[in-house]
Amino acid sequence: MRPHIKRKPCPRWAGHALPTTGTFLISLNVSVASSSGHAITLLVSENLALLSLAGGTGTYSASTIAHLNESGMLSLSHSRTAQINLGLGKTELTALLL
Numbered sequence: 001m002r003p004h005i006k007r008k009p010c011p012r013w014a015g016h017a018l019p020t021t022g023t024f025l026i027s028l029n030v031s032v033a034s035s036s037g038h039a040i041t042l043l044v045s046e047n048l049a050l051l052s053l054a055g056g057t058g059t060y061s062a063s064t065i066a067h068l069n070e071s072g073m074l075s076l077s078h079s080r081t082a083q084i085n086l087g088l089g090k091t092e093l094t095a096l097l098l
Contacts, residue, residue: 024068032082034083042075
């Protein structure tokens with residue numbers, strides 16, 4: 001039986017909440033250099049999962065449309081271990097107000 005892994009969100013962007021209440025197009029692109037299997041979940045206010053990506057080495061993308069409140073904070077929660085490539089065109093989170 002696989003042990004339950006409690007997800008812990010990464011530190012939030014210091015003091016950066018969503019700029020306004022509204023409907024957002026949210027896109028998460030992740031570039032993974034090495035992994036034996038992992039999952040990344042985009043959370044709102046550390047408890048509502050908007051989207052998840054899972055897999056091994058490679059590039060993954062997911063998008064969703066969601067109505068979010070101005071006080072909401074976006075954070076990423078990781079399970080298992082992966083080496084993530086950071087930088088422009090590699091790992092990016094985009095939130096566009098529609």
